[in-house]
Amino acid sequence: MKKIIATGKGGVGKTTTLTTVSLLMAREGKKVIVFDTDPSMNLALSFGIPYDSVSTITEDKHDISHELEDNGISESGKQILEDHSVVTPDGIRIVIMGAIQHGGDGCLCSAISVIKMLLDYVEENGGYDIAIVDSQAGPEILGRGLAAKFDCNVVLSEPTAKSSEVSRQVKKLADDLGVKDTILIVNKADSPSDVSFTAQMVGIEPYKATGIMFDRDVVMADREGKLLADAYPDSAALADLKKAKSMIETAIGW
Numbered sequence: 001m002k003k004i005i006a007t008g009k010g011g012v013g014k015t016t017t018l019t020t021v022s023l024l025m026a027r028e029g030k031k032v033i034v035f036d037t038d039p040s041m042n043l044a045l046s047f048g049i050p051y052d053s054v055s056t057i058t059e060d061k062h063d064i065s066h067e068l069e070d071n072g073i074s075e076s077g078k079q080i081l082e083d084h085s086v087v088t089p090d091g092i093r094i095v096i097m098g099a100i101q102h103g104g105d106g107c108l109c110s111a112i113s114v115i116k117m118l119l120d121y122v123e124e125n126g127g128y129d130i131a132i133v134d135s136q137a138g139p140e141i142l143g144r145g146l147a148a149k150f151d152c153n154v155v156l157s158e159p160t161a162k163s164s165e166v167s168r169q170v171k172k173l174a175d176d177l178g179v180k181d182t183i184l185i186v187n188k189a190d191s192p193s194d195v196s197f198t199a200q201m202v203g204i205e206p207y208k209a210t211g212i213m214f215d216r217d218v219v220m221a222d223r224e225g226k227l228l229a230d231a232y233p234d235s236a237a238l239a240d241l242k243k244a245k246s247m248i249e250t251a252i253g254w
């Protein structure tokens, strides 16, 4: 099973990219599991899954930790997965980590460690071709070691100095964790020079970088609560996302 994560500053297009890439992979017959580890659960929403329709890991963290203490992940992994995920009409299983429940609840460390165990569990038992992790903005998730030894870090960036700086930081952290490869997707890019500028700032070879243009169709699909690939199949952004998907597939050796 291949494992990839998308990282980068807030709002750079991690969820938009992973939603489309996972959908296209599933429609080509791949068995795809997605871990939505962003507390705002945008990825689940992109697939039309309402916030309250599935119980999240953070909601049930006490029960889950007792279950894991008593029985271990190999006994309880299947049930924890089934209770905290949904399957989309295209067969993508989405595991939802969930939000912090109450002010003062502390960090998401315990929920992230459950996600790590579930990743190991599905790698051993799941029969999936690929696990895709959508992360919250910034380097936090990598600081907690979630992506150790993943196959690819898909760094998203806008073509600005500030966005590139966050991307440079997350690339370094992923490298520290032994992530095998990194590609850069420069989103909301309007010219090839946006891609080359950002690649240089982030420290990635230009051949491992690709762009997605700013496209109103992405905004409209978002507003309409539809998948870009279904609502706007001829959009320029979708064509760019297909190129990004090919670059990811090359990076993971497909």
Ligand SMILES: Nc1ncnc2c1ncn2[C@@H]1O[C@H](COP(=O)(O)OP(=O)(O)OP(=O)(O)O)[C@@H](O)[C@H]1O
Binding pocket: 009, 010, 011, 012, 013, 014, 015, 016, 017, 038, 042, 135, 136, 137, 156, 187, 188, 212, 213, 214, 215, 216, 218, 219, 222, 237
């Ligand atoms: N190429 C694009 N053209 C126009 N709008 C875009 C494009 N890519 C993403 N967007 C819009 O930008 C916003 C942020 O995108 P998205 O949610 O994918 O970013 P994110 O990195 O996942 O954000 P967060 O850090 O909050 O999780 C969304 O409203 C999305 O519709």
Ligand SMILES: [Mg+2]
Binding pocket: 014, 015, 016, 038, 042, 043, 134, 135
């Ligand atoms: Mg997101």
